[in-house]
Amino acid sequence: MTTTELPLSARPRRLAAALSRAAGALSRPVDIAWLAALRALFGLTMCVSMARFIAYGWIDELFVKPTFHFKYWGLAWVEPLPPAGMHALFWALAGLALAISVGFAFRVAAPLFVVGFTYLQAIDVTTYLNHYYLASLLGLLLAASPAHRAWSIDALLARRHERSVPAAWLYLLRFQVGVVYTFAGLAKAHADWLLHAQPLRIWLGSRTDMPVIGPLFTHPWAAPLMSWAGFLFDTSIVWLLLVRRIRPFAYAAVIVFHALTRALFPIGMFPVIMVLSALVFFSPSWPRRLLARARALLGRRGAGASPAPAGAPGATTSPDLEPAVTPAPPLAPEATPWPRLRAVGLALGVAYCAFQLALPLRFLAYGGNVRWHEQGMRFSWRVMVREKNGSITFIVRNRETGRTWHVSPRAYLTRLQEREMAGQPDLILQLSRHIRDDFERRGRGPVEVRADALVSLNGRRIARLIDPGVDLASVRDGIAPASYILPGPTEPPPHIRPL
Numbered sequence: 175m176t177t178t179e180l181p182l183s184a185r186p187r188r189l190a191a192a193l194s195r196a197a198g199a200l201s202r203p204v205d206i207a208w209l210a211a212l213r214a215l216f217g218l219t220m221c222v223s224m225a226r227f228i229a230y231g232w233i234d235e236l237f238v239k240p241t242f243h244f245k246y247w248g249l250a251w252v253e254p255l256p257p258a259g260m261h262a263l264f265w266a267l268a269g270l271a272l273a274i275s276v277g278f279a280f281r282v283a284a285p286l287f288v289v290g291f292t293y294l295q296a297i298d299v300t301t302y303l304n305h306y307y308l309a310s311l312l313g314l315l316l317a318a319s320p321a322h323r324a325w326s327i328d329a330l331l332a333r334r335h336e337r338s339v340p341a342a343w344l345y346l347l348r349f350q351v352g353v354v355y356t357f358a359g360l361a362k363a364h365a366d367w368l369l370h371a372q373p374l375r376i377w378l379g380s381r382t383d384m385p386v387i388g389p390l391f392t393h394p395w396a397a398p399l400m401s402w403a404g405f406l407f408d409t410s411i412v413w414l415l416l417v418r419r420i421r422p423f424a425y426a427a428v429i430v431f432h433a434l435t436r437a438l439f440p441i442g443m444f445p446v447i448m449v450l451s452a453l454v455f456f457s458p459s460w461p462r463r464l465l466a467r468a469r470a471l472l473g474r475r476g477a478g479a480s481p482a483p484a485g486a487p488g489a490t491t492s493p494d495l496e497p498a499v500t501p502a503p504p505l506a507p508e509a510t511p512w513p514r515l516r517a518v519g520l521a522l523g524v525a526y527c528a529f530q531l532a533l534p535l536r537f538l539a540y541g542g543n544v545r546w547h548e549q550g551m552r553f554s555w556r557v558m559v560r561e562k563n564g565s566i567t568f569i570v571r572n573r574e575t576g577r578t579w580h581v582s583p584r585a586y587l588t589r590l591q592e593r594e595m596a597g598q599p600d601l602i603l604q605l606s607r608h609i610r611d612d613f614e615r616r617g618r619g620p621v622e623v624r625a626d627a628l629v630s631l632n633g634r635r636i637a638r639l640i641d642p643g644v645d646l647a648s649v650r651d652g653i654a655p656a657s658y659i660l661p662g663p664t665e666p667p668p669h670i671r672p673l
Contacts, residue, residue: 197520200345203338205458206324210277212347213321215450216312217275220287223309223443224268233260235590236301237294242586242608244299244601247651252296267291274316277326284317299601300594304354304557305444311350311530312451319343325461342523347454349527352412354448357534357555359408365666366545366560368405371397372632372667373561381438407431415455428452439558540655546631546639546662548598549655562597564629564639568609573620581609597629599639599659606646623647633667 227233238257245252254260267290273283292310295302320343322328323336366372375397382388390396407427414424432445453460537550544550545560568581583592583605595601606623613621622645629639637660640646644658 197516200340200342200520201516202341204341204344205462206320206336206339207461208454208456208458209319209321209339209343209347210323210325211461212450212454213277213280213316214275214325215453216316217271217273219271219443219446219450220291220309220313221268221271221275224264224271226443227264228261228268233264235588237297240298240588240591242591242605243297244591244595244604246296246299247600247653249296252293254297263290263294267294274313277322277328280322280326280328284313284321288313288317298591299552299598300591302552303442303444304555305442305447307553308354308444308447308451312347312447315343315347315350342519344454344458346523346527347451350530351448351451351454353530353534354451354555355408355412358557359405359410361554361556361559362401362405362408364545364559366632367401370632370667371401373559374401374404376561376633377439384438404431411452412455415452418457421455425452425456441558444557543631543662547656547659548600549659551598560597561632562629564596564627565636566596566602566625566627568606569624569626569642570609570613570618570621571624572618573622579613579618586612596627597631597639599627599656600651602627602640603646603649603651603656603658606649610647621647631663631667634663634665637663 234257237254237260243254255263267287270283270287270290273279274287288310291306291313295306295310320336320339323334323339325335329335362368367374378391378397378400382391384391411424411428411431414427415421417424429449432449435441436445457463534550534554537544537554540547540549544556566583568583570579570581571577583595586605586608587595595605602625606625610619610621610623613619624642624644625640625646626642627639628636630636639660641658641660646658649658
């Protein structure tokens with residue numbers, strides 16, 4: 175046996191030992207309180223979100239009023255329900271979200287909510303928002319977790335309250351929140367954001383009338399400072415939240431950052447979701463400690479609410495870098511998955527994490543400026559990194575007679591749909607095919623459809639987005655690089671001073 179054979183033969187053993195240590199760390203019990211609290215807060219937040227749709231008339235505006243809906247690739251078969259059905263669905267989702275919050279029939283309510291809420295997003299691409307996508311992911315992870323085994327109606331009815339869960343769930347939720355922040359930060363690592371403070375300079379210029387802070391936005395350094403602050407916050411906040419000693423200050427920064435963005439920009443429930451999701455970086459026992467302090471302040475501390483002694487499931491002795499593992503006794507045998515089931519769960523978790531890393535990076539396969547061609551833009555946590563304004567006219571020509579029509583998108587779309595479509599080439603392609611089908615249905619075909627699409631990116635001069643010589647009606651949609659999209663402008667955006 176040569177000297178090189180020993181290391182080679184030892185590698186499988188070392189790998190097996192490393193995998194065994196990783197499996198042990200993932201199966202180690204931590205306090206379930208954090209997961210139960212996240213379930214309650216998530217369900218309540220989504221219930222409020224559904225109520226906002228109902229109260230503000232957004233159901234009719236987004237799902238009933240449009241006569242044409244833009245489809246995701248591969249989901250062309252998804253159609254909205256009739257008006258009464260759409261309204262009933264939102265009421266049902268609000269009820270399901272409330273059931274998730276209180277932990278009632280959780281194993282039924284949570285999956286149904288995820289399916290229903292994801293279906294809403296699949297109806298029309300123009301309603302896509304990053305926080306809707308995040309809500310579906312968080313709902314999926316919670317639905318798969320044992321979040322209902324403590325502080326829930328289900329646990330009360332079963333007369334069984336779990337005290338711990340495998341640490342894998344804590345790591346997985348932290349990973350998901352970390353992915354959002356990290357990729358949001360990396361998406362800002364380009365010249366427009368860091369060197370020219372665009373599009374933030376444009377947006378702040380429209381907010382100078384805000385009380386107190388509005389006049390500050392007229393300062394020439396306001397936009398650059400806030401651009402760099404946003405970049406540094408997104409790229410560092412996860413690592414700061416992982417350090418126990420500075421975590422309270424980091425979480426205070428989370429609250430301030432998202433409160434400010436909510437005040438400045440109409441980004442819906444995203445700040446609320448992120449503030450609540452960031453709680454997963456605290457010690458798993460933080461809800462018990464918070465309740466104990468609240469009861470102490472109210473003078474109602476009882477024997478059952480006193481702090482857990484050292485070694486009890488509620489006590490933590492975590493180092494500066496968590497996981498904050500509770501030194502609880504091993505999980506009960508009946509709560510421990512079979513080895514094969516545990517391996518399946520581990521494989522699914524690894525696959526999920528790999529997918530969440532690969533999906534935001536797919537833009538690298540397309541090259542060019544993703545903020546211009548949009549291929550790889552969605553589902554990649556590129557939050558507020560581009561401002562596009564466009565003017566589009568479709569030129570329809572009869573192949574046989576040569577007769578030509580100039581068609582405005584407004585003939586087919588709502589104002590919101592038209593604004594969203596203007597800067598997204600795949601949506602322009604979809605409407606081109608819809609116009610072709612409409613003309614041929616009315617006996618004006620066969621026709622070819624071209625687009626005169628003039629678009630401004632982050633304040634630049636307008637440029638053509640779509641090759642005007644391409645018959646878009648004959649182009650097949652797909653995930654391959656789109657040849658009908660013209661290269662983006664290369665000059666820097668202009669320096670626009672706030673008014």
